[in-house]
Amino acid sequence: MKRIGIADTSFARHDMAAAAIDELRKQGGGFTILRYTVPGIKDLAAGARILFDRGCDLVIALGMVGRQPVDKDCALAADFGLQMVQANLGKHILGVMVHEDEAADESELARLFDRRTREHAVNAYDLLFRPESIQARAGTGQREGFADAGPLRVRGR
Amino acid sequence: MKRIGIADTSFARHDMAAAAIDELRKQGGGFTILRYTVPGIKDLAAGARILFDRGCDLVIALGMVGRQPVDKDCALAADFGLQMVQANLGKHILGVMVHEDEAADESELARLFDRRTREHAVNAYDLLFRPESIQARAGTGQREGFADAGPLRVRGR
Amino acid sequence: MKRIGIADTSFARHDMAAAAIDELRKQGGGFTILRYTVPGIKDLAAGARILFDRGCDLVIALGMVGRQPVDKDCALAADFGLQMVQANLGKHILGVMVHEDEAADESELARLFDRRTREHAVNAYDLLFRPESIQARAGTGQREGFADAGPLRVRGR
Amino acid sequence: MKRIGIADTSFARHDMAAAAIDELRKQGGGFTILRYTVPGIKDLAAGARILFDRGCDLVIALGMVGRQPVDKDCALAADFGLQMVQANLGKHILGVMVHEDEAADESELARLFDRRTREHAVNAYDLLFRPESIQARAGTGQREGFADAGPLRVRGR
Amino acid sequence: MKRIGIADTSFARHDMAAAAIDELRKQGGGFTILRYTVPGIKDLAAGARILFDRGCDLVIALGMVGRQPVDKDCALAADFGLQMVQANLGKHILGVMVHEDEAADESELARLFDRRTREHAVNAYDLLFRPESIQARAGTGQREGFADAGPLRVRGR
Numbered sequence: 001m002k003r004i005g006i007a008d009t010s011f012a013r014h015d016m017a018a019a020a021i022d023e024l025r026k027q028g029g030g031f032t033i034l035r036y037t038v039p040g041i042k043d044l045a046a047g048a049r050i051l052f053d054r055g056c057d058l059v060i061a062l063g064m065v066g067r068q069p070v071d072k073d074c075a076l077a078a079d080f081g082l083q084m085v086q087a088n089l090g091k092h093i094l095g096v097m098v099h100e101d102e103a104a105d106e107s108e109l110a111r112l113f114d115r116r117t118r119e120h121a122v123n124a125y126d127l128l129f130r131p132e133s134i135q136a137r138a139g140t141g142q143r144e145g146f147a148d149a150g151p152l153r154v155r156g157r
Numbered sequence: 158m159k160r161i162g163i164a165d166t167s168f169a170r171h172d173m174a175a176a177a178i179d180e181l182r183k184q185g186g187g188f189t190i191l192r193y194t195v196p197g198i199k200d201l202a203a204g205a206r207i208l209f210d211r212g213c214d215l216v217i218a219l220g221m222v223g224r225q226p227v228d229k230d231c232a233l234a235a236d237f238g239l240q241m242v243q244a245n246l247g248k249h250i251l252g253v254m255v256h257e258d259e260a261a262d263e264s265e266l267a268r269l270f271d272r273r274t275r276e277h278a279v280n281a282y283d284l285l286f287r288p289e290s291i292q293a294r295a296g297t298g299q300r301e302g303f304a305d306a307g308p309l310r311v312r313g314r
Numbered sequence: 315m316k317r318i319g320i321a322d323t324s325f326a327r328h329d330m331a332a333a334a335i336d337e338l339r340k341q342g343g344g345f346t347i348l349r350y351t352v353p354g355i356k357d358l359a360a361g362a363r364i365l366f367d368r369g370c371d372l373v374i375a376l377g378m379v380g381r382q383p384v385d386k387d388c389a390l391a392a393d394f395g396l397q398m399v400q401a402n403l404g405k406h407i408l409g410v411m412v413h414e415d416e417a418a419d420e421s422e423l424a425r426l427f428d429r430r431t432r433e434h435a436v437n438a439y440d441l442l443f444r445p446e447s448i449q450a451r452a453g454t455g456q457r458e459g460f461a462d463a464g465p466l467r468v469r470g471r
Numbered sequence: 472m473k474r475i476g477i478a479d480t481s482f483a484r485h486d487m488a489a490a491a492i493d494e495l496r497k498q499g500g501g502f503t504i505l506r507y508t509v510p511g512i513k514d515l516a517a518g519a520r521i522l523f524d525r526g527c528d529l530v531i532a533l534g535m536v537g538r539q540p541v542d543k544d545c546a547l548a549a550d551f552g553l554q555m556v557q558a559n560l561g562k563h564i565l566g567v568m569v570h571e572d573e574a575a576d577e578s579e580l581a582r583l584f585d586r587r588t589r590e591h592a593v594n595a596y597d598l599l600f601r602p603e604s605i606q607a608r609a610g611t612g613q614r615e616g617f618a619d620a621g622p623l624r625v626r627g628r
Numbered sequence: 629m630k631r632i633g634i635a636d637t638s639f640a641r642h643d644m645a646a647a648a649i650d651e652l653r654k655q656g657g658g659f660t661i662l663r664y665t666v667p668g669i670k671d672l673a674a675g676a677r678i679l680f681d682r683g684c685d686l687v688i689a690l691g692m693v694g695r696q697p698v699d700k701d702c703a704l705a706a707d708f709g710l711q712m713v714q715a716n717l718g719k720h721i722l723g724v725m726v727h728e729d730e731a732a733d734e735s736e737l738a739r740l741f742d743r744r745t746r747e748h749a750v751n752a753y754d755l756l757f758r759p760e761s762i763q764a765r766a767g768t769g770q771r772e773g774f775a776d777a778g779p780l781r782v783r784g785r
Contacts, residue, residue, distance in 0.1 A: 012295070052247075073229070153420045167611060202554055209561075230543070238557060448666070465641050483767050484779050486766060509720070548704065
């Protein structure tokens with residue numbers, strides 16, 4: 001039995017954890033979920049480390065990046081922390097970040113939150129239970145939350 | 158009995174520690190406070206590490222970011238150190254940073270210092286004693302120091 | 315017998331792993347290959363660490379950097395994680411990154427993916443089996459994926 | 472008896488170490504000084520680590536940041552290294568950085584070097600021997616090298 | 629007997645290692661040299677770590693930074709790795725980086741490569757064998773590769 005950690009924030013404007021948990025359950029069994037909420041994205045690295053210390057095999061870190069320039073620096077700092085935890089422990093933290101300015105209105109943004117989170121939940125499940133599935137998508141231009149870019153279109157093939 | 162560390166700076170132009178301590182005490186009991194003052198935000202990571210070495214379970218790191226471009230790089234370096242300590246120890250450092258240019262005048266800035274610090278003190282208390290409270294705010298667009306953004310407004314709901 | 319890890323992504327738009335494996339096999343024997351696919355470049359550091367934990371002596375990390383400004387920050391975060399794993403373990407991760415905007419069209423981009431990956435596969439083989447070969451190229455302006463810059467042209471020599 | 476490390480550089484254009492040592496001695500006793508000179512600011516993290524390995528309790532890292540854009544990146548890299556050493560050891564490195572473009576002429580720049588270094592030497596002494604002194608300055612807008620900003624001026628107080 | 633590591637790259641357009649080795653030998657004896665060539669500057673941190681694992685007391689890391697914007701980010705990532713290795717081990721890596729756009733033509737650039745490398749080789753020798761020599765240059769505005777800036781010129785002295 002694997003344990004999947006879900007770290008989310010009170011800063012985000014969408015219940016990303018609910019989407020992640022719902023999608024994980026649709027993929028199959030073999031895991032339990034441990035959820036942990038922190039204030040913002042700069043708290044996700046500590047949250048993820050705490051989830052690993054509680055026995056998680058993989059963590060999905062869910063967050064929103066605001067519109068201000070300072071938010072971009074926060075995202076970089078948050079990413080550094082997430083990289084450090086992964087480098088030290090050798091376990092995946094799948095970061096699902098939605099930028100508040102990625103969509104034209106709030107309804108569209110909500111759909112982006114939902115879709116990107118669900119597609120990364122599938123990635124998480126595959127990394128733990130179906131590595132051959134994600135390997136089958138290698139080099140195919142997958143884009144979580146949007147239509148896939150697809151493999152390069154090469155003339156004369 | 159938990160121990161909460163408060164790291165603050167002589168660079169900041171507001172007594173953030175007083176606000177944090179006052180608000181923590183309003184939330185309830187079950188903790189003691191250890192306070193430690195450093196010169197500036199780049200000294201907060203060492204200060205937080207020292208507070209953890211003295212037995213703290215969580216540290217609130219209080220600082221101000223000045224108006225100069227160099228201050229933004231300082232903030233990034235400071236954040237990097239704070240991430241590193243958290244990644245290594247698996248304990249939270251709640252960073253409360255107020256940028257000197259976030260408010261139109263000094264009175265307004267003082268109110269922002271006070272409010273943001275207090276709202277993060279509540280987050281700190283919740284992380285240690287009421288994790289269900291912060292989880293109830295997950296995805297609801299909380300903004301410390303300003304009015305909350307709230308969850309996304311989705312058409313047709 | 316050495317073990318070479320190949321970490322690639324589902325985000326990339328070209329099957330970089332196939333090119334790397336094909337080129338490694340052309341160089342000679344003495345190694346086995348372990349392949350591991352992750353979603354995107356920010357997942358490569360964890361993937362590389364996992365490959366080292368499974369006994370790899372060197373990892374080739376294959377990824378594509380998208381066109382958006384946010385993709386550049388992702389690349390920095392990814393590089394940071396890759397540096398951290400290498401600094402901690404003292405083993406090479408040869409990062410092969412292709413930027414989506416490096417070529418004028420998709421056919422040319424595909425050729426760049428292929429050539430850069432193959433030239434770094436030779437570097438990987440040399441680091442493990444032919445250190446005198448890569449040392450012979452020291453200071454000669456090698457450019458993986460494009461024509462070499464060559465050594466500086468000095469007047470009067 | 473405490474041991475204070477002084478790391479300085481041959482790149483800087485002012486003898487910062489002399490000012491630091493003179494000012495530390497004015498503050499009182501109870502410490503010995505270990506001095507170590509490195510080429511530039513990117514060498515200060517290793518220098519500080521070496522001073523800690525030789526028994527120092529705190530290090531003052533003295534450096535100058537040049538006028539070129541590349542110098543700003545060097546400063547960021549140097550700061551990262553200094554943060555890492557502090558995060559790993561839980562001991563302070565007080566970074567005293569003077570930017571070559573902070574003053575209008577060389578005489579004024581020399582005064583800035585001297586004053587900032589001395590004010591940080593006082594901070595160093597206080598952190599080790601008079602923590603109540605630096606705590607008394609918390610939130611008061613201290614500025615090393617220039618006139619203090621002071622606490623925020625709030626209307627109606 | 630000390631051991632000095634020389635890490636260089638096949639990306640650089642000048643044989644920096646030859647200049648470093650020649651200059652080190654001119655300074656005196658008491659050391660052996662271990663050389664290790666990697667593809668590019670992002671591989672130097674792993675290369676330096678490997679040289680330390682083989683018994684080196686200090687490493688000189690020799691590299692060139694290209695003209696493209698992406699090369700600047702590579703330099704930052706490379707520096708992060710070099711800082712990490714130094715912070716973890718407490719040993720110096722003297723980074724000698726030449727930017728391809730620092731000189732007007734290739735002959736001048738070659739002279740810059742040669743001079744900067746040699747001046748840092750002297751720094752390396754001094755750090756290991758003549759610490760009093762580098763300390764005598766503290767605060768004197770040394771510039772490796774160009775004329776020294778010298779100490780600040782102060783009016784009325």
